[in-house]
Amino acid sequence: MPSISQRGQDMPASPIRKLVPYAEAAKKRGVRVFHLNIGQPDIETPPSTLEAVRHFDFKVLEYSHSAGNESYRRKLVSYYAKKKIDISYEQIIITTGGSEAILFAMLSCMDSGDEVIVPEPFYANYNGFATEAGVQVVPVTSFIENGFALPSTEAFEKAITAKTKAVLICNPNNPTGYLYSHQELNTLRQLVKKRGLYLFSDEAYREFCYEGEHFSAMQLEGLGENVVLLDTISKRYSACGGRIGALITRNQQVLDAVMKFAQARLSPPSFSQILGEAAVDLPDDYFDTTKEEYRKRRNALVERLNRIEGVFCPTPGGAFYAIARLPVPNAEHFCQWLLESFTYQGQTLMLAPAAGFYGTKGLGKSEVRLAYVLNVDSIHRAMDCLKAALDEYPHSLNYKKVQTITYK
Amino acid sequence: MPSISQRGQDMPASPIRKLVPYAEAAKKRGVRVFHLNIGQPDIETPPSTLEAVRHFDFKVLEYSHSAGNESYRRKLVSYYAKKKIDISYEQIIITTGGSEAILFAMLSCMDSGDEVIVPEPFYANYNGFATEAGVQVVPVTSFIENGFALPSTEAFEKAITAKTKAVLICNPNNPTGYLYSHQELNTLRQLVKKRGLYLFSDEAYREFCYEGEHFSAMQLEGLGENVVLLDTISKRYSACGGRIGALITRNQQVLDAVMKFAQARLSPPSFSQILGEAAVDLPDDYFDTTKEEYRKRRNALVERLNRIEGVFCPTPGGAFYAIARLPVPNAEHFCQWLLESFTYQGQTLMLAPAAGFYGTKGLGKSEVRLAYVLNVDSIHRAMDCLKAALDEYPHSLNYKKVQTITYK
Numbered sequence: 001m002p003s004i005s006q007r008g009q010d011m012p013a014s015p016i017r018k019l020v021p022y023a024e025a026a027k028k029r030g031v032r033v034f035h036l037n038i039g040q041p042d043i044e045t046p047p048s049t050l051e052a053v054r055h056f057d058f059k060v061l062e063y064s065h066s067a068g069n070e071s072y073r074r075k076l077v078s079y080y081a082k083k084k085i086d087i088s089y090e091q092i093i094i095t096t097g098g099s100e101a102i103l104f105a106m107l108s109c110m111d112s113g114d115e116v117i118v119p120e121p122f123y124a125n126y127n128g129f130a131t132e133a134g135v136q137v138v139p140v141t142s143f144i145e146n147g148f149a150l151p152s153t154e155a156f157e158k159a160i161t162a163k164t165k166a167v168l169i170c171n172p173n174n175p176t177g178y179l180y181s182h183q184e185l186n187t188l189r190q191l192v193k194k195r196g197l198y199l200f201s202d203e204a205y206r207e208f209c210y211e212g213e214h215f216s217a218m219q220l221e222g223l224g225e226n227v228v229l230l231d232t233i234s235k236r237y238s239a240c241g242g243r244i245g246a247l248i249t250r251n252q253q254v255l256d257a258v259m260k261f262a263q264a265r266l267s268p269p270s271f272s273q274i275l276g277e278a279a280v281d282l283p284d285d286y287f288d289t290t291k292e293e294y295r296k297r298r299n300a301l302v303e304r305l306n307r308i309e310g311v312f313c314p315t316p317g318g319a320f321y322a323i324a325r326l327p328v329p330n331a332e333h334f335c336q337w338l339l340e341s342f343t344y345q346g347q348t349l350m351l352a353p354a355a356g357f358y359g360t361k362g363l364g365k366s367e368v369r370l371a372y373v374l375n376v377d378s379i380h381r382a383m384d385c386l387k388a389a390l391d392e393y394p395h396s397l398n399y400k401k402v403q404t405i406t407y408k
Numbered sequence: 409m410p411s412i413s414q415r416g417q418d419m420p421a422s423p424i425r426k427l428v429p430y431a432e433a434a435k436k437r438g439v440r441v442f443h444l445n446i447g448q449p450d451i452e453t454p455p456s457t458l459e460a461v462r463h464f465d466f467k468v469l470e471y472s473h474s475a476g477n478e479s480y481r482r483k484l485v486s487y488y489a490k491k492k493i494d495i496s497y498e499q500i501i502i503t504t505g506g507s508e509a510i511l512f513a514m515l516s517c518m519d520s521g522d523e524v525i526v527p528e529p530f531y532a533n534y535n536g537f538a539t540e541a542g543v544q545v546v547p548v549t550s551f552i553e554n555g556f557a558l559p560s561t562e563a564f565e566k567a568i569t570a571k572t573k574a575v576l577i578c579n580p581n582n583p584t585g586y587l588y589s590h591q592e593l594n595t596l597r598q599l600v601k602k603r604g605l606y607l608f609s610d611e612a613y614r615e616f617c618y619e620g621e622h623f624s625a626m627q628l629e630g631l632g633e634n635v636v637l638l639d640t641i642s643k644r645y646s647a648c649g650g651r652i653g654a655l656i657t658r659n660q661q662v663l664d665a666v667m668k669f670a671q672a673r674l675s676p677p678s679f680s681q682i683l684g685e686a687a688v689d690l691p692d693d694y695f696d697t698t699k700e701e702y703r704k705r706r707n708a709l710v711e712r713l714n715r716i717e718g719v720f721c722p723t724p725g726g727a728f729y730a731i732a733r734l735p736v737p738n739a740e741h742f743c744q745w746l747l748e749s750f751t752y753q754g755q756t757l758m759l760a761p762a763a764g765f766y767g768t769k770g771l772g773k774s775e776v777r778l779a780y781v782l783n784v785d786s787i788h789r790a791m792d793c794l795k796a797a798l799d800e801y802p803h804s805l806n807y808k809k810v811q812t813i814t815y816k
Contacts, residue, residue: 001633001659002573002606008516008665017671045469053679054462061453061649061683096504096651099673108416112520112542128672134520134542165410198410225409241469241678243504243651251409257416263425264536265507270649271461271679275469 007134012127015356022339023350033339034349034382036370039174041320043238043290045275052278053271064270066262068094068246072277076246079280083206085218085229091250093258094268094276098204098232098245102126105166105228105247106133108257109198114165116200119151121323121357121364123174123202138164139359144325144367147314148176150184156191166198167191172205172214175357175369176323177298177316182215189220199223202230205319207287210295214318224250233272235320237279242272294320297372297379304383305370308390310397313370322370323354327390327397331355331368334393344388347381415542420535423764430747431758441747442757442790444778447582449728451646451698453683460686461679472678474670476502476654480685484654487688491614493626493637499658501666502676502684506612506640506653510534513574513636513655514541516665517606522573524608527559529731529765529772531582531610546572547767552733552775555722556584558592564599574606575599580613580622583765583777584731585706585724590623597628607631610638613727615695618703620725632658641680643728645687650680702728705780705787712791713778716798718805721778728780731762731772735798735805739763739776742801752796755789 016037023033067073073089080087095101102125110116112134118126120139130137140155142148156167167188172179192199201217217227232245247258298315302322305313310327328334332353342348354367372379390396424445431441475481481497488495503509510533518524520542526534528547538545548563550556564575575596580587588596600607609625625635640653655666706723710730713721718735736742740761750756762775780787798804 002517002604004661004665005515005517005519005522005573007519008662008668011515011665011668011672013668014671040470042468044467047467050464050467050469054464056458056462059452059455059458060450061458061647061680062448063648096677097673103673107419107540108412109410111413111415114413125672125674128668132515132669132672165413196410239469240471241675243675243677253412254416257412257419260416260419260421260536261540263422264419264533264540265505265511266533267649267651269504269651269677269680272469272677 007131011131012124015124016352019335019339019350022336026339026348030346031343032347034347034374034378034385036372036374036382037350037352039235039321039371039373040240041235041238041373042375043293045238046279046282046286048282049237049239049275049278053275056271056274061270064267064273066267067092067259068268069273069277072273075277075280082284083214083216085216087218087248087250091248091255093247093255093262094273095245095247096265096268097243098202098230098234099125099129101230101232101245101247102202103129103132104258104261105200105230106130106135107261108254109228110135110165113163115161115163116166116168117156117159117164118168118359120359121175121354122359123170124356126168136163137359141360141363142176142178144312144314144323148173148178148323150180150187153187153191160195164195164197166200168200168202169217170202170204171217172209172316172318174205174319175321175352175354177319177321179209179212179214179317185215185217185220189223192226193223197226199227200230201227204232204235207236208291208294208320209318210291210298211317218248226251228254233276233279239272239275242275243269244272244276294372296376297374298322300376300379301370301372301383304380308387310390320372322372323367324370325367328366328393329395329397331366333395335368337393338389342389342392344385347385348389349382349385415539419539420532423532424760427743427747427758430744434747434756438754439751440755442755442782442786442793444780444782444790445758445760447643447729447779447781448648449643449646449781450783451701453646454687454690454694456690457645457647457683457686461683464679464682469678471675472681474675475667476500476676477681477685480681483685483688490692491622491624493624495626495656495658499656499663501655501663501670502681503653503655504673504676505651506610506638506642507533507537509638509640509653509655510610511537511540512666512669513608513638514538514543515669516662517636518543518573521571523569523571524574524576525564525567525572526576526767528767529583529762530767531578532764534576544571545767549768549771550584550586552720552722552731556581556586556731558588558595561595561599568603572603572605574608576608576610577625578610578612579625580617580724580726582613582727583729583760583762585727585729587617587620587622587725593623593625593628597631600634601631605634607635608638609635612640612643615644616699616702616728617726618699618706622726626656634659636662641684641687647680647683650683651677652680652684702780704784705782706730708784708787709778709780709791712788716795718798730778730780731775732778733775736774736801737803737805739774741803743776745801746797750797750800752793755793756797757790757793
């Protein structure tokens with residue numbers, strides 16, 4: 001019998017999905033589970049964009065252009081212009097989700113054995129795409145004490161080797177919610193410029209910034225050859241199942257290479273390109289309501305978390321995630337226990353253990369990621385559960401609430 | 409400035425798209441171009457399946473299950489049962505087009521440096537996916553003289569090395585249209601069983617067989633661990649832009665590995681899964697009309713080709729492609745000349761030079777692939793053009809029509 005490949009074995013399983021069977025079993029027992037574990041927004045997909053899909057007018061569902069429909073790419077130029085990102089439609093390649101944009105960036109810019117530096121904790125699927133592309137993820141640690149700010153230049157410099165080809169950031173960040181400042185991006189600008197590296201910037205959550213404005217890596221001056229923007233409509237328009245993303249760069253060689261990967265897989269999905277194109281026509285204030293809703297949720301979540309003895313959660317500036325440190329020695333065990341052995345008024349909650357978001361083994365063991373994709377009322381009830389659970393959990397520690405900020 | 413990767417440089421450009429600018433220029437000059445170069449069917453996507461998409465009933469376009477919607481997978485079981493392919497829904501993973509199924513098979517079963525044996529000429533994008541996965545395509549030549557029948561066991565045995573992990577076939581074949589017989593598949597069965605190899609079977613054109621029935625690699629006995637079926641709805645239902653395919657295997661280890669790749673990219677596109685699911689409900693005689701139409705086109709095309717002095721085209725048993733040998737020393741030059749310098753009654757035709765479908769350099773230089781995706785009338789007019797072009801082309805050779813079949 002032929003064996004599967006080493007990379008098939010190395011390919012990491014989702015750190016979140018391990019707990020799914022326990023959640024399913026809890027539901028079968030009649031327990032209500034508050035899902036704070038996944039990034040599937042509960043916000044409605046804009047009805048006008050769904051209507052646009054309903055009104056498609058072709059009779060043959062043909063391949064689109066490998067770079068995506070030209071009409072869509074031309075429209076996207078105006079979306080990005082509003083975000084002060086100045087690009088032409090030829091610099092946009094529509095991808096099958098942000099996922100494919102990440103993979104194409106790695107395949108086009110990096111060879112097997114090359115290294116990409118990523119501040120940890122980071123989006124766990126970066127590991128998966130890196131395994132597919134045979135590249136090494138080199139983590140540089142960010143810390144909960146300062147809200148997961150960008151690690152110092154010294155820390156990045158220490159991580160750079162002859163094999164380093166790129167730095168990958170997610171801004172605002174999944175899983176920390178941290179929003180990188182203009183100043184932090186300028187620090188990165190100097191670093192990648194000096195060391196001749198690519199800067200891959202995953203801006204999936206661009207529209208979800210609660211204080212201050214988002215500053216894109218594409219706005220950095222003099223980095224035309226270095227920056228590759230990885231984007232998606234999944235979170236922006238609550239359109240995860242559409243599988244529409246984009247890879248954007250001013251580097252013509254990268255565009256040419258990415259196009260060859262795009263042509264091999266023929267085209268991105270047609271129906272959801274219609275949705276993406278229609279979304280560009282949403283009124284300018286479309287995000288106001290959504291952002292206000294998320295801001296309320298964030299505030300409720302963070303306030304409630306920090307009121308629980310021994311829990312610390314820095315206030316995230318963007319996205320819809322927060323990382324909290326719990327007074328437990330092993331958050332994975334705690335999360336499983338929540339689903340297996342605990343209920344409070346017939347309810348429990350599902351959290352994502354944060355260790356799976358760290359590249360360095362042993363880090364984040366007491367941390368969890370919470371996605372505030374539930375309404376404020378559900379968040380309050382979930383926090384009631386969490387408080388009760390930490391009281392009842394046999395392994396809870398008498399942590400002192402972290403008050404002092406320590407930088408490394 | 410950072411450089412692109414070696415694999416970004418190695419990634420092959422589409423052998424067909426090179427000619428696209430010439431076709432566009434011809435159209436701008438007012439020339440009508442008959443496109444026999446691409447596999448985009450002109451058959452309407454079944455209206456009932458498009459209607460199903462129009463009637464989606466969700467308000468949030470969520471991620472689907474990474475393996476695809478369970479309802480769709482359960483329904484597909486009945487589709488495959490009708491094709492005498494006995495599988496359970498857990499053995500089906502829905503992919504983003506057949507393209508992703510091919511890539512996932514390579515990533516899960518093969519490591520960088522491993523070799524996959526493919527009868528040539530073959531679907532050119534196999535080279536692309538192989539480059540992405542870092543694996544080597546090892547061609548075993550099939551010959552126009554016997555209609556591109558399966559190469560001999562000896563030829564396969566000669567190609568096997570310690571690095572060989574799989575044999576990849578496309579049945580019926582793109583680009584040759586050859587339909588492998590039950591006996592030929594049994595030969596492959598013995599080979600992969602004896603040598604412990606995977607058999608990747610791309611059956612994108614399963615429904616388009618004009619003589620006799622399609623025999624699937626999944627029907628081979630005792631090969632449960634070896635066979636990976638690569639499938640797509642693109643051609644079956646003229647739904648290329650849907651980007652829905654499937655990877656199917658009875659090998660649980662392969663399924664587990666593929667699932668990890670599937671989870672990393674989250675989910676296949678949602679809208680087109682609705683289309684795929686609705687397509688399973690099409691009446692059993694749905695393909696009769698389409699097949700009859702393609703059969704007529706094939707017969708017209710092959711007959712007209714073989715009536716031209718110096719042209720030889722074996723009759724393909726399936727798919728909607730044929731390969732013809734033309735009395736020209738360099739088909740690529742001829743194809744470009746057709747678009748750049750030739751018209752017949754204001755018309756010309758676009759063909760795909762076949763050299764790009766061969767892995768062995770120098771083969772197929774006088775051959776072209778023709779996709780019969782135009783109606784019979786257009787095919788006749790295209791053949792009128794071709795005949796006139798071969799008369800006029802300054803480099804036409806006085807080839808003797810190939811009459812004798814020579815086996816190597």
